[in-house]
Amino acid sequence: MPPKRLRSDTSYQTPGDYLQQNLLSAPANLSTEFLSLLPAPTQQYLLLTAIKTHPDIYRLALVEQTKEVAKHSSIKENFDFISKSVWRQINIEHSRCKDSQLYRVAHEVASSVRSTVNDGILAKVRAESSYETKRSALETLRKIAKSCSLCELNYIDKAVTEEDMVEIFVEGMERVAGYMLDDEKERFLRENGDWVEKCEELWGFWKLNEETKDMKLDLRLSLFPFLTGEDDDEDEDDDA
16 A cells, blocks of 8 residues: 655744744743753843843842842851861871872862862852951961961972962952952951051062062052052052
8 A cells, every 4th residue: 555645734833933832931830940951141141131121020139139148248257267277288287298298299288278268268258248258268368378388398388389379369369358348448457457567478478489489469469459549549640
């Protein structure tokens, strides 16, 4: 028996046509699993579009944003324990190792310190964070930087003071200070009267270090212009 001829279907639709005609509104059982299949940039674009075009969603977003800001401003993080942990890690944990063992673990230790700074401190500080959190972050970053500079274990001492490590501390402190409001900066310098001297001490360590002495730090930490505003004055003088 000859096969039946396929009938021409004039109602054929492309997938795009079908979606446009049949999915004009989201189904009631739509879950977050649907969103998880979308790339993050697409999720952000769709959310921003919805916020801009729907006043009710915008109001909801404002409420949630206010809650988030209040949550972060109420938390007073204390990172001091991290500086003590790092000091022990770079000075005590491997103190009985032979030089060959120190050589093998040196860069692992440096990588661990780097992760601790980024994940344990910087990732927890935002513009909305409390003054206490920002202050503790700045003080702890300086302590860790000093501990790294004073490390005396062979190979580890070099690994934790390489140029990329110094940059992490400088950029991290600048980032935290950048989150501070003007009154918070003034309060910090008022409560830490010897802060400039402590930062100059760090600069002295790094300037003597073979790995970092040629870095173009421009005395950013020594003068701490991103707290005192000295950079702005210099820029104005240059423009004059």
